[in-house]
Amino acid sequence: MAIINGFLESLVGLYNDSGLSVLTWQNYVMILVSFVLLYLAIKKQFEPLLLLPIAFGMLLVNLYPSIMDPHATHQVLIEGAETLEQAKALSGGYPVFQNPEGLFYYNKIEAGGLLYYLYQGVKLGIYPPLIFLGIGCMTDFGPLIANPKSFILGAAAQIGIFITFIGAILLGFTDAEAGAIGIIGGADGPTAIYVTSKLAPHLLGSIAIAAYSYMALVPVIQPPIMKALTTKKERAVVMEQLRPVSKLEKILFPIVIVVVCSILLPSAAPLIGMLMLGNLFKESGVVERINKTAQNELMNIITIFLGVTVGATATGANFLKLQTLGIILLGLAAFCVGTACGTLFGKLMYWLTGGKVNPLIGSAGVSAVPMAARVANKVGQQENPGNFLLMHAMGPNVAGVIGSAVAAGVLLRICG
Amino acid sequence: MSGFFAKLGEYFAGLDMMTAWTVLITGFVVVFAVLILLIAIIKIYSTIVYKSEQRAKARKEKKSKNDDDDTPKGTGAGGGNAASANGGVSGEVLACIAAAVAMMYGDSVRIKNIRKAPARSAWGNAGVRANTAKF
Numbered sequence: 001m002a003i004i005n006g007f008l009e010s011l012v013g014l015y016n017d018s019g020l021s022v023l024t025w026q027n028y029v030m031i032l033v034s035f036v037l038l039y040l041a042i043k044k045q046f047e048p049l050l051l052l053p054i055a056f057g058m059l060l061v062n063l064y065p066s067i068m069d070p071h072a073t074h075q076v077l078i079e080g081a082e083t084l085e086q087a088k089a090l091s092g093g094y095p096v097f098q099n100p101e102g103l104f105y106y107n108k109i110e111a112g113g114l115l116y117y118l119y120q121g122v123k124l125g126i127y128p129p130l131i132f133l134g135i136g137c138m139t140d141f142g143p144l145i146a147n148p149k150s151f152i153l154g155a156a157a158q159i160g161i162f163i164t165f166i167g168a169i170l171l172g173f174t175d176a177e178a179g180a181i182g183i184i185g186g187a188d189g190p191t192a193i194y195v196t197s198k199l200a201p202h203l204l205g206s207i208a209i210a211a212y213s214y215m216a217l218v219p220v221i222q223p224p225i226m227k228a229l230t231t232k233k234e235r236a237v238v239m240e241q242l243r244p245v246s247k248l249e250k251i252l253f254p255i256v257i258v259v260v261c262s263i264l265l266p267s268a269a270p271l272i273g274m275l276m277l278g279n280l281f282k283e284s285g286v287v288e289r290i291n292k293t294a295q296n297e298l299m300n301i302i303t304i305f306l307g308v309t310v311g312a313t314a315t316g317a318n319f320l321k322l323q324t325l326g327i328i329l330l331g332l333a334a335f336c337v338g339t340a341c342g343t344l345f346g347k348l349m350y351w352l353t354g355g356k357v358n359p360l361i362g363s364a365g366v367s368a369v370p371m372a373a374r375v376a377n378k379v380g381q382q383e384n385p386g387n388f389l390l391m392h393a394m395g396p397n398v399a400g401v402i403g404s405a406v407a408a409g410v411l412l413r414i415c416g
Numbered sequence: 417m418s419g420f421f422a423k424l425g426e427y428f429a430g431l432d433m434m435t436a437w438t439v440l441i442t443g444f445v446v447v448f449a450v451l452i453l454l455i456a457i458i459k460i461y462s463t464i465v466y467k468s469e470q471r472a473k474a475r476k477e478k479k480s481k482n483d484d485d486d487t488p489k490g491t492g493a494g495g496g497n498a499a500s501a502n503g504g505v506s507g508e509v510l511a512c513i514a515a516a517v518a519m520m521y522g523d524s525v526r527i528k529n530i531r532k533a534p535a536r537s538a539w540g541n542a543g544v545r546a547n548t549a550k551f
Contacts, residue, residue, distance in 0.1 A: 140538040148458040151451040162443040169436040172427075179439070249465050256457055264450055370539075374546045390543045399451065406450050410443045414435070 019063055026316025027062040033319070034059035034311075037209070046216035050189060050307045054209060057115065057311025067113035068312050078104040119309040123201065127306040128194035129274040134299030135190070135401070136278020137291050139369065141253050143395040146242040149349065150361075154399025156345035157365030158407045160185035160338030164330050165411075171326050176200050179415040181327050184211045185334025186404030187218070188367040193310060194271060195408045199415055205314030206324040210331035218371045221332070222339050223379050226363050229343045234350055236383040237358040239392045247283070254279040261406060267416070268409025272402065338366040342396065364393040367400040505530050 015021055037055035041048040061068050078096070081087035087096045087104035094106035121127040144150050161182040168178035176199040183195045184207060192211040196204050214221065227235075254276035262269040281291040346362025360380050364372040373393035380389040505513070513530055536544070 138538070142537060143539060145458060145462065148455040148462075151455045152448075155448045155451040158447050159444065162440045165439050165443070166436045169431055169433065172431070175432065175435050175439075178436070246465060246469055248469065249462055252461055252465065253458070256461060257454065260454060260457060261450065264453075265446070370542055370546075374542075377543075377546055388543065388547075390546055391539055394539050394542075402454075403447055403451055406447050407443060410446050411439070414439050414442060 022065070023062070024316060026320045027065070028316075029320060030062040030314060030316045031059060033314075034062065040213075040216075047212050049303055050212050051216065053304055053307025054212065054311035054314075057308035058205070058314045059311075060308070061115065061312040061315055064113075065315060067115045068119065068315070069113045070116050071112035072110045074108045074110065075105045076108050078106060115309050115312040118305050119312065121302075121305055122193065122197050122204070122309050125194055125197055125270065127302050128190035128197075129270045130302045131190040131299060131306065132271050132274040132405075133278040134295045134302070135369070136254070136275040136280075137282045137295035137299075139275075139279060139282075139398055139401070140394070141279060141398055142245040142250060143242055143391050144398050145245045145249050145253055147392070147395045150395030151399045151403070152349070153342055153345055153362045153365040153396035154401075154403040155365070156362065157338045157342035157367075157396070157400050158186060158403045159341040160334045160336070160366070161404070161407050161411075163337050164334035167333060168326075168330050171330070173323075173326070174200075175415045177203060179411040180207055181330050182334055183207075183404070183408060183411060184214065184327075184331035185338040186367055186400070186407060187211070187215055187335060187338065187372070188401060188404040189215060190306075191271060191367075191404045191408050193306065195411055198412055201313075202318065203323075203327060204310060205319055206327045207331070208310040209314065210328050214331060214335045215368045215371065218366075218368050219375050219378075221335060222363050222366075222372065222375050225336055225339045226343050226360055226376070226379050229340060230347065230359050232383055234347065234355075234359050235380055236387065237350065237355060238384065238387050239356065239358055239361075239389065242391055242395075247285075250283040251280070254283065257402065261402070261409075265406055265409035265413070267412040268405050271405040271408060275401065275405065335366065339363045342366060342400075346396075358387075358389055358392065361389055361393040361396055364397040365400040365403065367397065367404050369397050369401060370394065372400070373397040505532060 019027075034055045037051055037058065040046040041051035041055055076094075078087045078090050081090050081104045084096065084098070084104070087098075087106070091104075091106040094108055096104055096106050098104050163182075164185050165178045165182035168181045169175070173181060180192075180196040180200040180203055183192045186192065189208070189211050193204065193208055196207045200207075258269075258273050258276040261272045278291075278294055281287050281294060342362035342365035343359055344362070345365075346357060346359030349357040349362070350359045358380060360376045361373075364376045366372055373390055373396075376393035377388065377390040380387045510530060514527060517525060517527060
């Protein structure tokens with residue numbers, strides 16, 4: 001009989017610990033959402049490098065919420081201990097203390113969940129700058145150096161961030177939350193995560209998912225806006241070939257950018273500093289081993305940690321709110337306004353240069369490297385198949401990365 | 417209806433629009449100012465670098481021309497100033513190229529310059545991918 005009771009108690013204990021008893025309906029909904037994201041990442045290949053780990057992190061945390069629990073300290077009474085020596089002998093090595101009533105206790109430290117520890121890299125703002133290091137190693141700023149006016153287009157596309165900020169305030173978000181939502185318009189995942197982790201960590205899951213989803217949807221979202229704001233004649237403009245950029249110019253570029261941006265806007269220094277360090281690794285040509293590690297192994301490891309832990313912040317209780325819908329809609333608005341402003345400034349440059357600039361390249365100012373530049377190239381080729389805008393669009397595209405980091409610095413300074 | 421607008425008015429009155437406008441204007445001005453400053457700085461240093469490189473190139477060409485004039489003709493495939501103008505090509509590769517040229521054209525030709533063909537840039541590769549990959 002005792003054996004049967006023990007067996008039943010074990011079963012009840014197992015049931016109480018299992019997801020069947022612990023999980024709420026919100027967790028089950030989030031599990032379904034994670035399946036949809038896994039489908040989009042694997043089948044549709046929507047930014048799979050990040051969407052897949054994000055979706056899996058979301059799945060894990062909703063199956064086993066304790067995986068994100070912080071470490072906990074419990075005070076355990078040491079029964080039968082009358083002296084400090086006896087208490088120490090019975091404490092199992094934990095630090096012992098005595099309360100005013102003379103009872104001995106020890107502090108038992110319970111380790112936190114795996115993803116809680118990995119999440120510290122997001123919380124402390126470590127992973128996004130390291131991702132920027134890898135991006136810097138892979139980025140060729142040559143088109144931007146050859147045509148520095150591209151910076152204007154990179155700046156114009158950031159207007160969406162600040163206009164969305166107003167929209168978010170009107171919807172009742174706080175300043176910090178509005179800043180984090182607006183940065184989705186920068187179309188730069190690491191920047192969005194960095195800013196959100198500093199300003200509104202409770203919105204991290206929804207903002208990261210919105211940012212990466214829109215970045216994956218660049219070929220769907222941008223072309224209608226670009227076509228609506230330009231004429232056939234403007235889209236067909238063939239631009240002059242860019243001048244070759246010397247190695248010395250390429251080496252000086254990251255040094256100049258980091259000095260100027262860090263002095264003027266110190267809060268943007270972690271992002272821009274790492275981006276430019278990576279670029280200097282690449283352009284200097286003297287640290288090939290480090291360059292390869294930063295753009296491959298290091299970046300891949302950080303991408304896994306970043307993706308899984310950001311996904312793990314999307315618990316049912318955090319994500320299934322009306323607020324999330326607001327974030328997704330505002331993020332889309334930010335993205336569309338950024339694209340529109342970039343294209344309109346491209347149009348302005350078209351007029352000012354007497355038709356030498358194709359306005360489509362302005363849309364690439366919304367970071368999302370190199371997808372936004374590819375889209376500008378593709379839309380241009382629909383009017384003139386012999387027109388290759390990719391190199392020209394890469395200028396505003398990489399300028400957008402710097403522009404969104406500068407915008408992030410402004411938001412952190414004002415709202416942080 | 418008037419109650420709705422009154423509530424809407426109360427809602428907007430409770431919002432901190434001062435900060436919102438501050439962020440909009442500051443963000444707009446700072447982002448543009450910083451990036452326009454970068455345009456100016458890049459233009460300045462590009463001009464300086466371009467001019468100094470042009471001067472260095474002119475000096476190099478002058479020196480190379482002088483060397484050419486000093487070199488007796490018919491020194492063979494490996495002779496002359498090929499080694500000094502090897503464009504970053506290692507000595508072994510230079511010797512191989514010189515031997516191959518001598519084999520094909522004989523001793524009467526003179527190699528004036530060996531340069532690496534320009535490699536396609538990262539964006540060039542991206543361009544090729546963009547135009548060949550499924551979109």
